[in-house]
Amino acid sequence: MKVNNQQYRIQGVPLLDIAKEHGTPVYVYDGQKIQDQVAALKEAFTSVNMKIKYATKALSNINILKLMKKAGTGVDAVSVEEVKLCLHVGFEPSEIMYTPNSVSFEEIQEAVKLGVMINIDNIPMLEHFGTHYGNSVPICIRLNPHILAGGNAKISVGHIDSKFGISILQLKHVLKIVDVHDLQVIGLHVHTGSDILDAEVFLKGAEILFDAAKEFGDLKFLDFGGGFKVGYKESDITTDIMDVGKKVSVAFKEFCKDYGRELEIWFEPGKFLVSECGYLLVQANVIKATPASTFIGVDSGLNHLIRPMMYDAYHGVENISRIEGPDRVYTIVGYICETDTIAADRKLKEVKEGDILAIRNAGAYGYSMASNYNSRLRPAEVLVLDGKAQLIRKRETFDDILRHQVDIDI
Numbered sequence: 351m352k353v354n355n356q357q358y359r360i361q362g363v364p365l366l367d368i369a370k371e372h373g374t375p376v377y378v379y380d381g382q383k384i385q386d387q388v389a390a391l392k393e394a395f396t397s398v399n400m401k402i403k404y405a406t407k408a409l410s411n412i413n414i415l416k417l418m419k420k421a422g423t424g425v426d427a428v429s430v431e432e433v434k435l436c437l438h439v440g441f442e443p444s445e446i447m448y449t450p451n452s453v454s455f456e457e458i459q460e461a462v463k464l465g466v467m468i469n470i471d472n473i474p475m476l477e478h479f480g481t482h483y484g485n486s487v488p489i490c491i492r493l494n495p496h497i498l499a500g501g502n503a504k505i506s507v508g509h510i511d512s513k514f515g516i517s518i519l520q521l522k523h524v525l526k527i528v529d530v531h532d533l534q535v536i537g538l539h540v541h542t543g544s545d546i547l548d549a550e551v552f553l554k555g556a557e558i559l560f561d562a563a564k565e566f567g568d569l570k571f572l573d574f575g576g577g578f579k580v581g582y583k584e585s586d587i588t589t590d591i592m593d594v595g596k597k598v599s600v601a602f603k604e605f606c607k608d609y610g611r612e613l614e615i616w617f618e619p620g621k622f623l624v625s626e627c628g629y630l631l632v633q634a635n636v637i638k639a640t641p642a643s644t645f646i647g648v649d650s651g652l653n654h655l656i657r658p659m660m661y662d663a664y665h666g667v668e669n670i671s672r673i674e675g676p677d678r679v680y681t682i683v684g685y686i687c688e689t690d691t692i693a694a695d696r697k698l699k700e701v702k703e704g705d706i707l708a709i710r711n712a713g714a715y716g717y718s719m720a721s722n723y724n725s726r727l728r729p730a731e732v733l734v735l736d737g738k739a740q741l742i743r744k745r746e747t748f749d750d751i752l753r754h755q756v757d758i759d760i
Contacts (some may be wrong), residue, residue, distance in 0.1 A: 351380070351629060351668075351708065358670040358708065360734045365631060365670050368739050369706045372730045374633040375650035376745075377717050379409075381417055381735035383627040388421040391619065394595025398602055398615050403447050405576055405620025406432045408714040413733055413742040414624065415439045426618040430457050433466055447573070447618070449492065449539070451514060455482075462487055469539055469573075471515050473523060480531025490537030490573065493518050495558040497542045497551065514541070518558055525565055535566050541575025541618065547589055549597040551577075556598060560605045571614035574598070578622040582664045582711050589622075621714040628713025630655055630729075631670075634705045635685070643681045646701050648692070651684020653723040655709065655716050658692050665693060666710035672699040682707065686724050717743075725751055 357364045360380045368378055391402060402423040406415065410432060416439045418425065424445035427433045430453075436446050443465030450457060451471060455478050461468060462483070470476050471492035479489065494515030516524055528535055540555045552574060559572055578589040598615075606612045632648040639645075657663035667682055678700045684690035692709065701707070720728050727750070731743035 351710075353673060356673050358668065358673075360629075360739075361737045363734050363737065363739045365629070365708060366706060368732055368734075369631045369633075371739075372732055372741065373745065374631050374706065375648075375654055375729040376631050377712060377729055377731045378629045378631060378739075379414065379624070379713055379731065379733045379742075380627045380629075381733050384414070384417055384623055385421050387619075387623045387626070388418070388423060390591055391595075391617070391622070392422070394591045395599055395615070395617075396595075398599045399612060401571070401614050401616045403573070403616055403618045404623055405618050406436060407718060408620030409624045409628070409716070409718055410435055411717070411731055411733075411742055412439050413740075415441070417733075417735070418623070423623075426620075427466070429453075430460050430464075433461055433464055437464065447490070447616070449618075455479075467537070469537070473516055473520065473527070476516070476524065476527050476533075477531075480527055480533050485532040485534040488534045488536045490539050490571075491524065491535055492516065492539040492541070493521070493559070493562060495540045495542065495555050497554050497558075515539075518562065521562055521565065528566075534568065536568060536570040537573055537616075538563055538566065538569065539573035539575065539616075541573075541577065543577055545579040546577040547579050547587060549590070549594040552594055552598050553601060556601050556605075560601075563605070563609065569609070569613055571616050572602070573616035573618065576617055576619040576622065578619055580622055580625045580711070583666055624713035625711045626713065628711065628716055630709040630712040630716060632707050632709065634701050634703055634707060637680075637701060637703060643695075644678065646680045646682045646707070647685060648682060648707060649685060650729070651686035651690045651692070651726075652688065653684075653686055653726050654720050654729055655692065655712055656719050656721075657715055659688075659690065660719075665712065667693045667696050667698060668708045668710070669699045669701050669705055670708045671705035672701075675699045686726070722746075722751060727751070 351358055403426040404418045404423045405426045407428050425436045426447045428449055446466040448461045448466045449469040469490040469492050492515040494517050540559050581588045602615050632650040634646050636647040652659045677697050679697050681694045682692040727746035730745040732739050733742045
């Protein structure tokens with residue numbers, strides 16, 4: 351998003367025009383930014399056989415998935431519904447990693463029938479799988495390396511008290527199950543969490559993963575998950591992707607040499623690819639001054655962007671209706687009947703009722719975590735690609751609120 355000719359624009363398209371045409375709130379995605387992020391990750395790992403598996407849960411609109419496919423990524427799906435979305439847009443089953451958590455064995459069987467790579471993250475399911483399939487279906491095993499990494503505790507998933515993955519301390523048990531059922535293990539996976547700053551965390555995970563990999567003779571890939579940190583404000587330190595690529599690639603090539611053949615290295619970025627592409631445009635409904643703060647009440651809230659309330663996440667905000675004018679300090683709040691703070695104590699160009707605000711970094715876990723709380727409608731989504739803004743999801747209507755409810759006689 352850049353200012354040009356006194357307007358905030360994406361690829362030359364004025365954001366105010368998008369808000370006027372599609373109404374607010376509306377999610378807007380910069381397709382070029384997604385393509386640039388994919389290209390940057392590929393460039394960082396040119397010396398190894400690296401595969402990108404986009405974390406579908408971050409933003410699962412079918413047009414974003416189509417754009418990922420065009421950019422040359424595969425996908426990581428955490429539900430059978432995400433698997434079906436990815437198949438729907440044209441991904442081959444071989445391009446899809448299915449990494450469920452706490453699902454029924456029936457869902458895993460459905461994924462097997464769809465032909466995707468199955469990633470198993472608990473011992474009971476591994477035993478179930480072995481009893482049912484033996485070595486007839488190749489699998490990946492997700493290990494928990496017990497590395498505390500990430501920002502907010504809710505997105506740090508590699509520590510010892512996490513529900514994700516099989517403890518590395520239980521590796522002998524895993525090997526016994528693999529041996530008893532002659533399981534065909536072709537991949538190992540670790541994911542420590544999000545907002546990882548430097549290569550050292552990945553290298554710690556790599557050391558654990560490499561040691562475990564020596565126990566499996568038929569591996570084809572090692573999956574390091576995702577977690578690259580993106581910037582939410584100008585002062586933020588972000589992951590140095592080129593440094594991570596260089597250091598991890600050196601370690602990976604050395605491992606492959608010791609292992610006896612070249613494997614693929616997989617990453618599953620979500621936020622890194624789509625966070626910065628996204629903007630949530632909202633309208634200022636009311637300016638409310640109190641003895642403590644001046645609130646801007648907008649026509650959206652935690653029902654559309656839950657990250658500030660759920661993770662204490664910082665999202666930059668701009669008054670895109672006013673390029674010039676005095677600066678004022680505001681707290682931006684939503685219209686949900688809960689404490690619903692989007693951004694506190696932010697300096698913006700003076701805001702008047704009806705102004706349009708752009709909330710930054712809304713691409714990842716914005717729409718995908720949206721709800722109908724307070725019976726509010728979910729917004730439209732617009733993709734800007736090749737200098738053209740295109741509607742990729744219609745705004746919900748009240749009919750959508752009623753659609754699946756059954757009206758009985760009472």
